[in-house]
Amino acid sequence: MRAPVSWLAEHVALPESVTPRLLGDALIRIGLEVERVESAADGISGPLLVGRVLQFTDEPQKNGKTIRWCQVDVGEGAPRGIVCGADNFAAGDLVVVALPGTVLPGPFPIAARKTYGHVSDGMICSARELGIGEDRDGIIVLEVDAQPGGDALAVLGLRDAVLDIAITPDRGYCLSVRGLAREASLALGLAFTDVVAQVPAAGGGYPVTVSDRDGCPQFSARVVTGLDPRATTPGWMAHRLRQCGMRPISLAVDVTNYVMLETGQPLHAFDRDRLRGALGVRRARDGEKLTTLDGVVRDLDPDDLVVTDDDGPVALAGVMGGASTEVGPGTTALVLEAANWHPASIARAARRHKLPSEASRRFERGVDPAIAAVALQRCADLLAEFGAAGAAPGLTVVGDGPRRRLVALGARRPAALAGLPIDRATVVRHLTGVGCEVDGGDVLQVLPPTWRPDLTDPADLVEEVVRLVGYDRLPSRLPPLRSGHGLTPSQQLRRSISQALAAAGLVEVLSYPFTSLDVADRLGLPGDDDRRLAVRLANPLSEAEPLMRTTLLPGLFATVSRNLGRGERDLAIFETGLRYLAVPGAAPLPRPSVEVRPSEQEIGALLAGFPRQPRSAAVVMCGDRRPAGWDGPARAATWADAVEVAQVVLRAARARVSVRPATVAPWHPGRCAQFVLGDPDTGTVVGHAGELHPRVVAAFGLPERTCAMELDIDALDPPAPVRAPRLSTYPPVLLDVALVVAEPVRSADLLAALVQGAGDLLEGARLFDVYRDEARLGPGLKSLAFALRFRADRTLTVEDATVARDAAVACANERTGARLRD
Template identity: 65%
Template sequence: MRAPISWLADHVDLPAGLSPRAIGDALVRVGLEVEKVESAAEGITGPIVVGRVLSFEAEEQKNGKTIRWCSVDVGESEPRGIVCGAANFAVGDLIVAVLPGATLPGGFEISARKTYGHVSDGMICSARELGIGEDHSGILVLDPDAAKPGDDALSVLGLDDAVLDIAITPDRGYCLSVRGLAREAGAALGVPFHDVTVTVPVIDGDAYPVTVSDSAGCDQFSARAVTGLDPAAVTPSFIANRLRAAGMRSISLTVDVTNYVMLETGQPLHAFDRARLAGELVVRRAEPGEKLTTLDGSVRVLDPDDLVVTDDSGAIALAGVMGGASTEIGTATTDVVLEAAHWDPASISRAVRRHKLPSEAAKRFERGVDPAIAAVALQRCVDLLVEYGGAAPAPGFTVVGDGPAVPSIPLSVELPATLSGLDISADTVRARLEQVGCLLDTAETSESAPADEQTDPAGRPVEAGTSRTRAGAHHHPVRTLSVRPPSWRPDLTDPVDLVEEVVRLEGYDRIPSTLPPSPAGTGLTEAQRVRRAISRALGSAGYVEVLSYPFVAPSVHDAFGLPADDPRRRAVRLVNPLSDAEPEMRTSLLPGLLANLARNVGRGNRDLALFETGLVYQQSSSGRAAPRPGVEHRPSDEQLAEIAAALPIQPRHAAVVFGGEVELAGWWGPGRPADFSDAVEAARVIARAARVRFEVRVGNVAPWHPGRCAELFLDGTSVGYAGELHPRVVAELGLPARTCAMELDLDKLPVPVPPVAPELSAFPPVLLDLALVVPLEVSAADLTETLRAGAGQLLESIRLFDVYADAARLGSGVKSLAFACKFRAPDRTLTVEDATLARDAAVAAAAQRFGARLRA
């Protein structure tokens, strides 16, 4: 809502010298959202005056354009010569003359310059050049009685008036009017408010015949009429200027007056050309298939839920939204029927969305319009048409329906203080509610208190000797107000709504900021510590953390090559997804990570190592839908248990993806692309952070490459997979060749016990290398575990450092795996013989399980 300060000043006594910014700040204090305070003349500086065209000469140029060489009186001793390309003015017209030295919006500086063979000593402006409209078809011609040559044009146009731009929340629909904003300004500044005052005629039903057949959709319909309107009457400048400042363009006197009254009072009005009406006005729901051509020229097929105004010809207006073209006010209209109705907000809201037809009227009806202002708005409109359009008010005033009832709300005068923590007296409560516009009635009730708890009505102790009604007890009144909210506040329905009104007028900034005492915390749980340690470890190892949306497309399961019975296909489907293309919740972190990888590669980032930790979502084992308990009371324990059982299973996973090189090329040598071993190493980074050790075995699961996939075990339980993705998956998702990935279920990792410092041996180790020849199908991980078990406790560490295969030297179908072994005894210096015995035991175990032999 844009409201000029001068218009507010018509309805509230603004203090002298108060700046527009201070007025905006005052409105903010009472809960309104003032987005900005601006001047309509923003970007305009220098001499801009009213001028009168004394004469002009039309001159046709070589390019076919006709210009006018004008003599313009600008209030100086001599007229100025100005070149103008417009032709919509005549001798004697008042125009806006921008003189040299002025600047127009956009930084357009005006100077005397030679053009079309003349020195143009200024410029004659259009509305668009002044930044006050979009009309550029001709120059701006002023009302002949608006001013005299030399007057300040900005003042004449109302551009020297500051404008408040206020965002109105849905519950404050009454503030979509100058009347409502002025009331708030009066309360905020503590100054008198002046409502719109008119003399309303007696209701007799003679203005125009009206029938309302749907009282639920329209509980009040009012009509007035005027006759003898001058079709050529011009909108007075003050109305046109205020409409322009409020963001509306001037159209014609009748339309402008209805818009002006709507902005002033908050009551939308509609004007029908009486000569084009056929029979009485009827308010009803639309018939199936019924059509209406609205004022924007569109033919709309109406819905049976639409409220319409009809006559004998059919629908002539979409109620509360837009009028029909068949009864539109035209250039020959002399007799007008004015309508002011109170429509059902929900019906109007549905119609706006159904027809995608927002309007200023609908915006107000959706939020609730004051049903008691209709008669005032109609009379105000009639008065303006009579004054400026030469019309005569037609006899009669038609009102059908009584409007909505306004129930009373009981309010304890102590409640505002109790809920807000402010010291708010009963008198303050009454005064603030009356400022809002409420009507008050006081009811007193009595409550007994024990003799040793003698208090006054405010709850304060009283002196001994207070009169009592019976032995051992006394009575004190508890005052309860019976509050009838004003007709323009349909949002006030409960006592807490009234408390909010009192508190906001007292000032939200006065509410004390008191934090509730917080219990001593227990710090992070061990599981939280482990999760943070894993993220830090991956980040320190060079992986970049990303956060992906948990929504996926069903097609990703096919892209991953998942079998039809794979549990990852049984995803939780959203009833109302953010995107129809991604209606499922993820069952793996890889889709989001791989999409991030592909997006980065597409933008030139080719060497990537990304990781993510987060929840995945699996269908509940119960298979039952969650119950939907009501809101009238707390759900029972049984209902809560059913809801919990129906929720998806949500384990926490960690995943890593690689693309490109993990070791970049440089002067030190060539780069090294990521391979499956890097994915396994990422799992080991997590294992070290979680203080566990994974067993690595050969795996075979989509979307990994069957020959380059490792399955990770912890105490015999599979916890995840790592390796190179299948080439078909890489091609399907547009990923770099040989992309690698790893994913673990972190919920399967045990909560680690507090770490214990290792015992450091003071004795030196014995270092021995061991090379074994084994069949090609034997994995290094299995062989490592066998050697570790066979060597016993003297083996401190074992590390694979070489893999070699050569059919000419080793034979076909075998390979050589070389290990670096470290042996150490905790209680003595280990001899080479002791270490050799332990090594031989390890070799014997490998020979027994895999047929391994020492490489010669």
Template identity: 55%
Template sequence: MRAPLSWLREYVEVPASESGRDVAARLIAAGLEVETVEQTGAGLTGPLVVGRVLAIEELTGFKKPIRYCQVDVGRGPEAPQNIVCGATNFAVGDNVVVVLPGAVLPGGFEISARKTYGHVSEGMICSERELGMGEDHDGIMVLPPEAEVGADAIELLELVDEVLDIAVTPDRGYCLSMRGLARETATAYGVPLRDPALLDVATPNAHGYPVEVADPLGCDRFTARTVSGLRPGAVSPIWLRRRLQKAGMRPVSLPVDITNYVMLELGQPLHAYDRHRVEGPIGVRAARSGEKLTTLDGVARVLDPEDLVITDDRGPIGLAGVMGGANTDIADGEGGGEAQRTTDVVIEAAHFDQVRVARTARRHKLSSEASRRFERGVDPEAAAAAAQRSVDLLVLLAGGTVEPGVTEIRTPSGPRTVRMAADHPDRVAGVGYGRETVVRRLQQVGCDVYGDIGPSALEGGERSTEGPEELTVTVPSWRPDLSDPNDLAEEVIRLEGYENLPSTLPRPLPGRGLTERQRLHRRVGRALAGAGYVEALSYPFVGEAVFDQLGLEPGDARRRTVQLVNPLSDEEPGLRTTLLPGLLGALRRNDGRGSHDLALFETGLVFLPTGTETVAERLPVTQRPTDEQVASLDGALPEQPRHVAVVLAGARERAGWWGGGRPADWADAIEAARTVAAEAGVELTLESGRYVPWHPGRCAALHVEIDGDRTLAGHAGELHPRALKALGLPPRTCAMELDLDLVERAGAGALRAPHVSTFPVATQDVALVVDAAVPAAEVESALRAGAGELLESLRLFDVFTGEQLGAGRKSLAYALRFRAFDRTLKAEEASSARDAAVAEAVERTGAVLRGA
């Protein structure tokens, strides 16, 4: 919402010394988000005056039309200013804006007399863009005939002003109006408010324009007023057009400009119909399936049965609360002369259901100034005042006549009340505001407060200490967001000042701490960060396109996603079943920005549909849900295991004076998996795997043991070249993904402090020749099983292939460390354990001891 300070001062007596930035600081302290304070006319200095064109000489011989004009600038017709101009949209007798030599236009453009096109130009005739009023540069700005020649155009056009640009949050829809912002400003400065909605409104009667509301839940207020006999040539005055421009709206025609002006002033969207283009009564109903409507933007739209529409005898003439139809638009006379201009207008001021309007606007991808306000909540009691204000302006500016008929349809509704303990804001904020302060602040918001505060206290007098402890608060009609005691407490706290809240540390209950799952999550993050990985958090939303890029088959379980009813993007309507899309997207972006040596990790939830999900029950917030209701909510959720994933590209070890670097490869991805497993006290079992999107020859399947059964927990290795090309990733990119919950289950109770022995270690090396197809992990498992309890660690330190071993054979060399915790091992004990390990490997894998 753009709010000109000059307009705001009409409703609030802001001290003259206060600048726009001062007002912005007050509003920010009251909880509003003021993004910028724009200085309009900054750098503009006169003389800038109103001039009247006395004569025009058309210059020829140039590529474009050039005119040599004589303009009276208030010095008398006998001393005109001679100005060269290239615009052709003005004629002799028109009033224009003239900037004279010595002036400076916005942007530091200095004006001086200079020779151009063979004549001396003593100034410039200005367009709106040259004056900083807008982007219209199609022609010269022509002023109304009543503008006084020689008058100061800076003051006339209100060129110098300050405009506050406020980002209105969804709960403060009333601030999408000057009325709402003026109320907040008056409260911030502690001065009275001149409410523009306090008007003498005509009494409803049975003689107004006929209106039929068939959907009272969708439309609980509808006011219709008629004005006839508008002057066909009436145009919006300068002050009205300037206020619209400063507020970010484009002037269109007088009736439309008035409805937009009143919407900005009071917050009530309005619509003006050409009475001669409306056939029969105006109706409000739900759209019928297959109905069509061409809206004011010229788009033909197919309506949905959930849309709320405005109709006449022909059918829909507008989307309620969103946009009107082209078939009843106000005619401005273009192409048809004054005979085509609208002279009789029906003003609609209605209140529509905010949810229906929001869904309609989103369904048709049609956000408008009206829909933005209805979505956030419009004051239902403002409709009659807004209609009255509109017809008053039409009479004043276009010479129309207000017809005596006043149509008003209302769905009966009582005031909304909230019961709240008088000290509830104190307990929420941890500050002792006191009852009088609570009542005063709520009254400033517009609430009526009853209860334990007597009349004298409401006027600032003394209060009796006796009385009930509860207040009954009637909330104003323009604040639909105030529905429970916490909402009221928030109003008291923000008006008293968030900056006045003390900083206190929370007091945790004794005996509470992190769960084992949380501790493992943190340990894994620290371990991966210590190993050189950078955490990258990504959004959990995916679409079918990324699964195609990864190369997943049509029947792959990962393609079966939980679909969101209201996704942020139509291209990503599902929840992720794997962490890889988000991580790989982060890697691609960073690689494209020049960071080529990358190691990223993420821990997060994935969402796996079970097929048994139900529709979640909508629970009340007035009481704690029952165990059955909680179970029903849990049943509506998909499985949400926590995964951990890493991706690598570029150099894993950089080159330098110490030697050559090393590129990241599949072994680094596997080592990251081992790092994660070690934090849970789990030993991974590896075997060669085939799992998209990994390269089939460079993919390891990662298994853990749970309750004696070997369980697949994830995969690691190098990604397939086709996936890398489709995703735009660097060659040889590697990745790992593990189910962290499975790893936790496998390591339940296994993480213990190590026992440090004071006795020496006995090291034995062994080299085994096996078939090339035998995994090293299988040989290692056999050695561990045969070595027994004396084995402290086992490490593969060499892999050798050569002609002397024979085709299809390889040699695996292991270092075995043996140690006893209660004695020094004898050489015979270490050798015996080594021989037992070799024997087990021979039996399981067919290994042959090298050199034997």
């Protein structure tokens, strides 16, 4: 919400000592988010003056254009000669003149220069050149009483500061000058003057029927006739609309927008002569369509609230009007609407039709039903003043608006929650200042004002009291820590994994947990894959990503693409986070009351319907894993690096796993490793690593040979505290063994057999060579060489180590068919 300080000053008496910056700081102290304090004059410097056109000569040019050679009085005694290409002014008009030395927004410096055969000693400015409008076909003609040589910025009101405030969803009343002025009065302790108008008694207005009272608790209407279609918006009103970020259109439209900004009540004007019969409010019917003011034909949903006449829908309620009853250049009679709509219905309609509007922003946050009649009268008065219109007798009011309900608040509760000495009188004073009606003793009975639908619980009232007392007065004390409490084992495991990955040279990122509808197809997941069991959000931040992620990889892919677009080619990133897997066939979740603790049955039903949320660690690598340097050429990341990174995670968790090849999407068949916890054949699969499938790489716009890894952290038990190993002072015996096995035999299986057969004397074993030679070994065979390290609490002889080695070879022969290489 953009609010000119001069407009706020009409409702709260701001002393001269309160600068716009001090006003912004005061609003920040009571909880508003003032993002900027700006002025239209910020981008303008130098002599920008009021000038009077004394005379001009039209001079046709060879290019077909006609320029005007003007003599302009800028209060210097002698006029200045200025070349101007516009023709929307006459002799005697007041204009805005930028003299040499002026810098306009852009920046655009002004200097005396020769053009069209004259030396133009300045420039006559248009609204676009000053950055206050889009009209570039004509210059600004001032319709005010001013003297040549005066400050044009002051005459135009460009020195008026504007507060740019981000309004949170719970403070819809601040989407108006009225609401912000009320907040300013509370922040500064000044008197507040509300918007007032002489409202007639309800009855005798335009006929209206409301069929859905839940969707429309109140509908008010007023008829205005005799509007002069030639009447234009006064300059001060157009200027304020531009200051608030709105474009002036026509008097009727501008007045409704102006009153909306002033009061917070959105209004809509129907051309009365284009309406057919009475107005109605109902839900849309199947198959109905509506052409909105933007010219788009929209298929209406049965959940949409619509305003109708005898011919059908004429407006999408609370969002946008229809083209069939649009106010046009020839409109002379209006039906003004000021309604109160169900916030959730308007929010759904705006998102469903992708049609956010100034009206829907206010309705979905809640609008004050008590201001509707005042806003209608204010609108009628402005149309009468500037458009020669007259308000027809009668005022239509259907419905009483949303009901207010009392909220019980213990007088000591704000002090207890804030940790400040806040007495009952202070609580009552601040709640009354907000607009509440307060009664009672130790337990206050509070009736919130009509413009604060967000005050529904005691906690809301406590927040109001504390923010007015001052957030800056809240004590900042760390709670005392009890000894013996630290990270839980699962937290320690997650931290160890993140630290191990960072130490391995990877960079941690944080991705949004939302994905698109086609992400499972782009990953190439089969139809029965659990990763297709995505949870769909009822109210997503973006319709393009309505699903919760079932794998961390798409978020990492998006991060890679973003970095590629910024020139970063060598990437190794990781993320740890939750995945969300829907429970097939789960019943709809119950909504327990917030007044009492849920029953065990309700808690059980909630837990049964919640999606599974396993925690995973994922890695994506592309480009060079090792850059080129003095120690050698660059080395690209391969599937082996992804496997090694998975081993880094597993070593950090001290988990013993088996590694075997697998064919799992989205990895490349033959370049994918599967990690199994426990028995290699019957254990739990905890993740995969390898090179991504080329189709997946193409679908996500990734570099060729991109590698990835994903492991289920929750499947790994937190390791027990590390016990120091017994260190032998005796020397080890080192023996090598080369075994010939069939090509399909996995090295991990062979290593496991050697470890099992060697017994307790074996301290370590590692694969150090793979050899293939059909001439020496035979077809379909390979040789795997292992280094074995034996040690005991005594001096081992070669004979002892040889017996253990032979036992290891025998076990390997039994389990894999291995034989010693000749």
